Amino acid sequence: MGITKTEHFSEQQNLIALMAKAMGHPARVAIIEYLLSVKTCICGDIVNELPLAQPTISQHLKELKNAGLIKGNIEGNAICYCVDEQAFAKLQEYFGSIAAKSIQQKNSCC
Amino acid sequence: MGITKTEHFSEQQNLIALMAKAMGHPARVAIIEYLLSVKTCICGDIVNELPLAQPTISQHLKELKNAGLIKGNIEGNAICYCVDEQAFAKLQEYFGSIAAKSIQQKNSCC
DNA sequence: AATCTTTATCGTAATATTGCGATATTAAAA
DNA sequence: TTTTAATATCGCAATATTACGATAAAGATT
Numbered sequence: 001m002g003i004t005k006t007e008h009f010s011e012q013q014n015l016i017a018l019m020a021k022a023m024g025h026p027a028r029v030a031i032i033e034y035l036l037s038v039k040t041c042i043c044g045d046i047v048n049e050l051p052l053a054q055p056t057i058s059q060h061l062k063e064l065k066n067a068g069l070i071k072g073n074i075e076g077n078a079i080c081y082c083v084d085e086q087a088f089a090k091l092q093e094y095f096g097s098i099a100a101k102s103i104q105q106k107n108s109c110c
Numbered sequence: 111m112g113i114t115k116t117e118h119f120s121e122q123q124n125l126i127a128l129m130a131k132a133m134g135h136p137a138r139v140a141i142i143e144y145l146l147s148v149k150t151c152i153c154g155d156i157v158n159e160l161p162l163a164q165p166t167i168s169q170h171l172k173e174l175k176n177a178g179l180i181k182g183n184i185e186g187n188a189i190c191y192c193v194d195e196q197a198f199a200k201l202q203e204y205f206g207s208i209a210a211k212s213i214q215q216k217n218s219c220c
Numbered sequence: 221a222a223t224c225t226t227t228a229t230c231g232t233a234a235t236a237t238t239g240c241g242a243t244a245t246t247a248a249a250a
Numbered sequence: 251t252t253t254t255a256a257t258a259t260c261g262c263a264a265t266a267t268t269a270c271g272a273t274a275a276a277g278a279t280t
Contacts, residue, residue, distance in 0.1 A: 003238070003265055009204070021134025024222060025268085026119035026127040032148035033123070041220065044226060051118045059260050060268095071220040077277040082220035085212035089131045091205040095198050096189045101146045101245050102195035109149065110181040110192035114268065115237055135238085154256060166239050168258055173237095187247040191268050 016094055022067035027052060029059050032083055041080040126204055132177035138170050140191055151190035
């Protein structure tokens with residue numbers, strides 16, 4: 001089928017999955033890291049930085065934006081993309097709570 | 111094409127993407143949460159817990175295991191799955207560093 | 221106004237994912 | 251040894267993702 005049954009899961013589960021999925025491609029991981037590495041936000045040169053064509057980069061940026069991981073501002077004929085710190089704080093918090101609960105559990109079998 | 115160009119990215123970028131991708135489906139998020147909620151590790155009843163068929167759950171478990179997010183032990187004719195705290199600690203650390211750098215940057219445009 | 225620059229969108233091909241019925245596998249139980 | 255129980259694998263259909271060439275859109279530059 002190939003269609004995810006999102007309606008069966010909680011809003012939070014779907015949100016975490018959406019954000020995690022957006023980070024589930026190395027190009028998008030690299031884009032986020034690049035955005036953090038540059039001082040200014042004029043980000044048209046992501047295309048020069050990554051071994052992917054411009055339409056492909058644009059598509060990846062769209063997905064990151066859709067997941068709420070980056071924000072974009074129109075800046076003349078260029079566009080400025082920046083990472084959204086709150087989204088990543090949320091991811092950190094979530095995975096931290098998983099790790100903490102996991103330690104607490106002291107699994108005997110694994 | 112549909113083929114991810116993993117060879118162009120760093121090992122760490124590919125690892126983060128692999129783990130994030132595994133958490134990029136609400137069913138797999140729900141599976142992890144369920145594994146943490148049960149005391150004992152005999153986990154055959156994930157099938158009863160989630161609105162998905164047994165082969166589908168088995169496939170999701172396989173992906174979580176492949177990404178290193180869970181570990182599995184044979185336990186008689188059942189199998190015990192447990193979350194791997196180190197993997198989630200790594201995810202927490204990574205996303206935390208992204209969030210921290212993002213705050214540090216003080217983006218002027220977004 | 222014509223051109224350049226930058227980003228987005230369209231269309232399409234190749235591949236991956238999701239879901240599940242049917243079936244295999246393996247070990248416990250009867 | 252037959253049956254039962256639990257999990258994995260196969261095979262397939264439906265849908266999603268990835269990548270990119272071609273082209274559009276929109277503001278800047280000349």
